[in-house]
Amino acid sequence: MPAGSTALRWLHTRSAGVDPYTAPGVLPSEAALTCSTGAYGHSVSEHLFALLLALMKRLPSYRDQQNRALWRDLGPVKTLLGAQVLVVGTGDLGSSFARLCQTLGASTSGVRRDPAKPAAGIERMYGFEALDTLLPAADVVALTLPQTPGTVRLFDKARLLRMKGDAILLNGGRGSCVDGQALAEVLADGRLWGAGLDVTDPEPLPPEHPLWRQPRALITRPTPPEETTWRTPSAASPASRWTTCAAIWRGRRCATAFAETPPTEAVGAAPPATGERGQPGECQTRFYSPPVPPGPGERRLGQRRSGHRR
Numbered sequence: 001m002p003a004g005s006t007a008l009r010w011l012h013t014r015s016a017g018v019d020p021y022t023a024p025g026v027l028p029s030e031a032a033l034t035c036s037t038g039a040y041g042h043s044v045s046e047h048l049f050a051l052l053l054a055l056m057k058r059l060p061s062y063r064d065q066q067n068r069a070l071w072r073d074l075g076p077v078k079t080l081l082g083a084q085v086l087v088v089g090t091g092d093l094g095s096s097f098a099r100l101c102q103t104l105g106a107s108t109s110g111v112r113r114d115p116a117k118p119a120a121g122i123e124r125m126y127g128f129e130a131l132d133t134l135l136p137a138a139d140v141v142a143l144t145l146p147q148t149p150g151t152v153r154l155f156d157k158a159r160l161l162r163m164k165g166d167a168i169l170l171n172g173g174r175g176s177c178v179d180g181q182a183l184a185e186v187l188a189d190g191r192l193w194g195a196g197l198d199v200t201d202p203e204p205l206p207p208e209h210p211l212w213r214q215p216r217a218l219i220t221r222p223t224p225p226e227e228t229t230w231r232t233p234s235a236a237s238p239a240s241r242w243t244t245c246a247a248i249w250r251g252r253r254c255a256t257a258f259a260e261t262p263p264t265e266a267v268g269a270a271p272p273a274t275g276e277r278g279q280p281g282e283c284q285t286r287f288y289s290p291p292v293p294p295g296p297g298e299r300r301l302g303q304r305r306s307g308h309r310r
Contacts, residue, residue: 006030016040017174019147041092044198044222048142048172049100051196051218055168056080060218078139078168078193081105086138088131088154089145089173090119097142097172098122109134135162140170147174157182166193175201184210187217198222 006028011021016037021027054060056078065072083106087094090110098108098121110122111131118125126134128150135141141163145151155169155178163169169192171178183195194216204221211217 010034012036017147038092041096044093044172045096045100047198047220047222048097048144048170048196051198051220052080052101052140052142052168052170055194055196055216055218061215064215079104080140083107083139084109084137085140085142086111086134087122087142087144089143090122090125091144093172094142094144095119095121097144101140106140109138132159132162135159136164138164138167140168142170143173143177145173145177147176152176153179155179155183157186160186161191163192165191168193169195170198171196172198175199175203180205180209180211184214184217187211187214192216194218196220 008028008031010032011027011034013021013033013035016035016039018033018035021033027033058074058077061074065074080101081104083101085098085101085106085108087098087108088111090098090112094110098110098119100121101108102121108122109124109126110119111126111128111134112119113128115125115127143155145154151174153176157179160169160179160182169178169183175197178197178201180200186192187195188210195214196218197211198220199222200211200219205211205219211219
């Protein structure tokens with residue numbers, strides 16, 4: 001969109017974040033802005049889960065040994081059975097990650113702006129005012145937060161030091177939530193079991209950043225969901241098209257609801273504590289992906305074949 005253009009009426013982003021578009025003057029005042037929050041929860045939570053298990057079992061260190069043809073015991077490993085997992089940010093991604101942890105026997109707690117609102121997979125919910133009290137008891141701390149003025153550097157050095165000495169930190173939300181330099185210093189001092197980072201700030205980290213050389217930090221680039229399908233390697237597969245079209249249709253519904261709301265209010269305002277999906281103030285954080293449609297020869301439970309009689 002050329003600078004100064006006023007033709008745009010609706011922008012739907014493929015990403016969950018909309019930070020680049022919310023500054024004054026980027027979009028026309030009449031334009032609606034919607035995003036794809038909710039479309040990536042499953043794929044990103046699987047990625048975070050893989051980072052967690054790799055760190056718990058020391059897999060990066062064993063791969064380092066393999067590259068040097070070494071056969072040495074690296075010491076005890078961790079398990080999720082009975083572990084206390086704290087999820088900070090319990091939207092679609094945080095909820096999906098918590099459910100994965102529960103399958104291996106973990107106990108889950110969550111922190112969100114409105115602790116009265118439940119989330120699937122979260123057994124105990126707290127407000128942000130309880131964060132510092134919860135950190136010393138958590139074996140795993142997973143950050144799945146958006147970027148807001150209140151989340152930037154939320155995990156500074158003081159908060160990192162409040163974590164258990166052998167806890168694992170995961171960040172799959174926004175890199176700005178963690179002070180990367182402070183994290184490198186904490187790891188270098190021998191605290192924390194490890195850190196799994198799917199996002200960093202900046203992204204990518206500059207080559208001289210100490211986190212690159214920290215053996216207990218596992219850093220990956222964000223994995224787009226279309227690269228995780230088993231059905232076809234093509235991003236244009238039926239499942240991919242279904243998810244994309246459904247996200248855009250939800251965006252269209254939200255855009256209609258936002259037609260008389262300036263985008264600075266629509267995207268920047270805090271979503272209400274209750275309400276139906278698609279109401280004003282909710283589209284930027286309340287998208288949920290539909291189930292993937294059945295593939296050829298597949299049926300959903302309870303679905304009858306065409307022409308089948310009871």
